[in-house]
Amino acid sequence: MIQFIRFLFVKMKLAQRFVCPLARLRERVGVRETNMAGFTIKSGIFAIFVNIALLFMASAGARDLHDGVQLHGFASQGVALSSQNQFNGSTQGSAGMDMRELGLNLSWQAAPDWLVSGQLVSRWAGATDNGTVRVDYAFVDHSLIDNGQRHLGMQLGKVKNPYGFFNMTRDVAHTRAGIMLPQSIYQDQIRDFFLAAPGIALHGSEERGDNLLSWQVSMLHPQVSSQNLTAYIVDRQQGHFNARTSMLAQTLWEHDGGKWRVGLSLGQFDIHYQPAPSDFFGTGSFTGAGNVTLNTGVLSVEHNREDWSYTAEYASTRQLRSGFNVPFAPILDKDTTIEAYYLQTLWRFAPRWQALARYDAIYLDKQDRNGMTFAAATTLPASQRYARDWTMGLRYEPSSKWSLFAEIHHVNGGAWLSKLDNPPAGLSSNWDMLLLQAAWHF
């Protein structure tokens, strides 16, 4: 395992220096010194991060560090091969290795009603993520009521956003059914925005007989600094978003120890775009600062049996846009409804083995599913407005700590591909992909 982590660390350095196109670009435009200084600081953080992990991994069972203190972590490395379009560093005819996740978390149950926890995550994914170490979450959780059947508590700090079944732990391979989460609902290009945010959350649960009802309501300040969010909402521009206080709520009902799970997540996110002078071909073309409100909801259903699990989620996101006022791109001020859903089945066909089959679909405008109206209005490819993904996968667990995954995707459309990796003009509408991944956790 230690060799595996060292291998990842070496890959990280290579990725930073040679693979990351943004770093290369910055060097080309003459900010080499700044970039190198940044790189040195980042390397130092990586070294500390990896060394802490190695230190604790060296002794088996070290995750219970002290009474009430636990340390856990995870690491994964993937390989992507795609027939067309780029995904996590893959190019036509060559594999992409730019697909890596590292995380380390510490939690301290200071008293039965006080929990302090935090996690650092570092992730590589093509042009969309470059391995920067981030605080994934860091909060204090206090229980106000806990009598066995009823629980009420609150969290303060950078808290995880409950959205669908998988958002809270989306970077941890062992918690996912396959290598990729269904991209229709869990789009990686806006993950930073949806993942976690500084704020306050109230959470509770009520247990009656075979039924467990839990809920969480968060008031948060969304993370909007990612260039992926900008590319997603207004294409590749130089301006930036500001966030306003937003709300997210989830309720989850579990029956008979989780044999049935049904969830509803509802959120309202308000963000405000501040254009840069260079946006949209120069000063004057962009006359207004835009406002975007995302009203989103996900309905989630899962049925678990001994050998089979069936999962379905349906999301609808109403995108209200105003104030952009770009004369040649009225589409920026067009309200649309994004529709996304998937159906998935998992089959545990032998001990340690699991097979996955999934159909996943997203339409960025449910009134224009084939993207033709969009294409006519913008001359951009219609295929960037939808994606239908058939996935078949296999998972083998050599031990409880390791998982090996393989999956194939047959995709029609490119709605969830990052525009940073795939400029719309070069998008292929039909493409296939093979992904392999090794993951470890403790």
Next chain:
Amino acid sequence: MIAHPGVTVQILTVNETRSIFGMRQLTWPGGVPVRVFVLPEQHSLHASFCREMLNIYPYQLRLSWNRLVYSGTGQAPTEVATEQEMLARVASTPGAIGYVNKVNSNDSVHTVSVR
């Protein structure tokens, strides 16, 4: 099931047992913190404990622990390698609960049954 001699509870319902092993119930009546010990998932006793006592599948329990641990909202139980270690750790840890196949009269734990 076995518990530390200081734990006064004698009988638990299936739902209470699920709540304890699901790491949702963190204290015993009276306020002593619950300390949960489990065997590895591959251990045959863990699988039969999940099925017979909790009426859930081992993979569900593992997923629920992973959801707590990697979202920061809770902690995982302590894993022990063997039944001997389980007996020793439960006997020596106040508030501890675990499970073994058989308890001998000289083991310093008390048994808890599921109704």
